[in-house]
Amino acid sequence: MTQKTLRKGNEALAEGAIRAGVRFFAGYPITPQNEVPEYMSAHIADAGGAFVQAESEVAAINMVYGAAATGTRSMTSSSSPGVSLKQEGITYLASADLPCLIVNVMRGGPGLGSISGAQGDYFQATRGGGNGDYHVIVLAPNSVEELGNFPKLAFDLAEKYRMPAMILADGILGQMMESMAFNFDPVDPNKLGKFDWAVDIHKNGRGKRNVFSYKGDNLIADVVDRAKRYGLVEETEQRFEERNCEDADVILVAYGLSSRACLEAVNHAKEQGLKVGLFRPITLWPFPSKRLAQLTDKAKGILVVEQSLGQLVQDVKLAVGDKTPVGLNAYPAGGQPDGAQILTAARSLLSGGKEGLFSLQEHAKGFTYDCRRDLALGVQGDNKGANK
C-alpha cells in the first residue's frame, strides 16, 4: 500500500489537479478555497502550466472557456457566491461542448453567507445554475483522499462526454487535513490524444476549426442532440458508495462531509442494536437513483442528512417514489451534522416521531406573517441545524 501523507483538502485538490494534467488555472480569491489558487500559483508553472489570478470570477471562468477550447485541461475554483458569478460562463461552456473543471468549496448561503462549510449549492450544481437546458457532471468527494483523486476522474468524464465537470466540496473538507494517497500516476498532458475539435495550432494541413457556443441555425436540434450524451451519462456514470444497506431498517442518504457524520451514526447504531446503513451518492448528477431505488424495497425508512434545507431530499424522493417514507435531518447555512442527532432522527423515522426531523410544513405550523408589519421573527439560530 502507498504510504499515506497528511494533506490539507484544498492542497490535495490542487496537487491532484496538476497530477491529472491541468495546465491552466484561473481563479479569484474567496474563503474557504484560497489554498487552491495559492497552491496553483506556487506549483503549476513547474509542471509547465499557467496560473492567472483574474480580476473577477467572471473573468476567470471566461479564461477557462478560452483555454478549454484549445483542448487544454483547464479549471477554476471558487466558493458559493463566487460560483454564482461563474454561472454565465458555465452555461456557455456547456453550450460550446467544452470539457473543463469547476470546483466549488461550498460555504454558508444564500447571498454572501458565511465562511462555514455548507451544502447549500446542491440545486445550483445539479439543476444548472445558468440558463438553458444543460447539465454538468457533479462529483462529491467526502475525504481529502477523494478531493485529491477526483480531478482526474472529472477530466476523464468531462472529456469523454464533452461537457463541464464540477467538484462539489465544502469548507470543512477544504480546510481539514487528513492522511491520503493518490490512486493514479501523474498524467502527462502531451501524451493524451488530441481532440478533433480543439482550436490548437493550425498546422500540417488540418482544416479550419471553430468552437461555437451558438451555432445559429438550429438550436432545437443542437439541444436535443446534446441530450443524447446526457442520457448516456445518466445510464452509465451513476456512482455511489453503500455501507450495510442490504439489511438496514433505516438507510441514511448523504454526500460529502455529511456522509462522514453518517458513518459515525452507522457505527454507533450497531452498538445500540439498530440496523442503519449509508448510501452515499458520489455523482450528484447523474444522481445514482437506479441503485437507491433497488435498495429501498426492504428498508423501513430513508433518512436524508444534508447541510442544506431540503435539496438532496428532492432527488431522493424522485428515486424512491412512494415506496418508503423519506425523512430529512437538515443542517443549513453552516450547521454541522452530528452522529448522535442523526440517530435520534433515524429512531423518530421508525417510530413515527418528530424529533430530529425537519419539514417545511411542520416548521411553519402556527406561523403567521404580515408583510406590512415590522416583524421580529424571533428565531434563534444555532450550530446544530434546523431540526426540532
Added chain:
Amino acid sequence: MYQGIRIAGFGGQGVVSAGILLAQAGVENKLNASWLPSYGPEMRGGTANCSVVVSDGEVYTPIVSAPQTVIVMNEPSLPKFEPMLKKGGLLILNSSLINSRPTRTDIKTVCVPCNEIAQKLGMDRIANLVALGAFVKLTGAVTLESVADAMKKVYKRAKPEMLELNKKALKAGFDAVE
C-alpha cells in the same frame, strides 16, 4: 483504537500546530488521521481550538463533537470543552494558567503545569509540546518517537536546536504524568 481529541487555548499558544503534529504523528504510526482547525462560528469567543482524530480504522467525521480527550491550555477553554467530553474521557489541564477545576466527576482529569515546565526548559512557547507529551504518555495513541519524527515534517524550517528543545519539552511532558 479511535481517539477523538480537542485541543484548545489562546491564539498563539500553539494549540492548532500541536494538533497538526499529533495528526502527522498518527500518520507516522501508520494510523489514519484527520485535523480540523476551529472554523466558522466556533472561532468567535477568544479561544483557538482544533479537532484531531487518530484511528487504526476509518476516521469518521473530522468534527470531534464528543472527544475522548480534551487538552485545555487556558481558563476560557475549560468551561467550553469540559461538557463535550465523552463519559470516562480524559481532560489534560494546563494548571499553570488555569485556576478552576472541572466540575464533572465522570471524567479523568490530569493537571500538568505546562508553562512552568516549559519555562524551566527556557522557552514559554513550547508549553503546547509539554501538553502533547503528557497526552502521549496517558493515551498511548501514538509513540513519543513518532511525534519527534513528525516535527521534522511539520516544522520544516525549524533550526536543529529548536527541534531539540521541542523534543525536550515533549519528553518533559511525558515524564510529568503517571
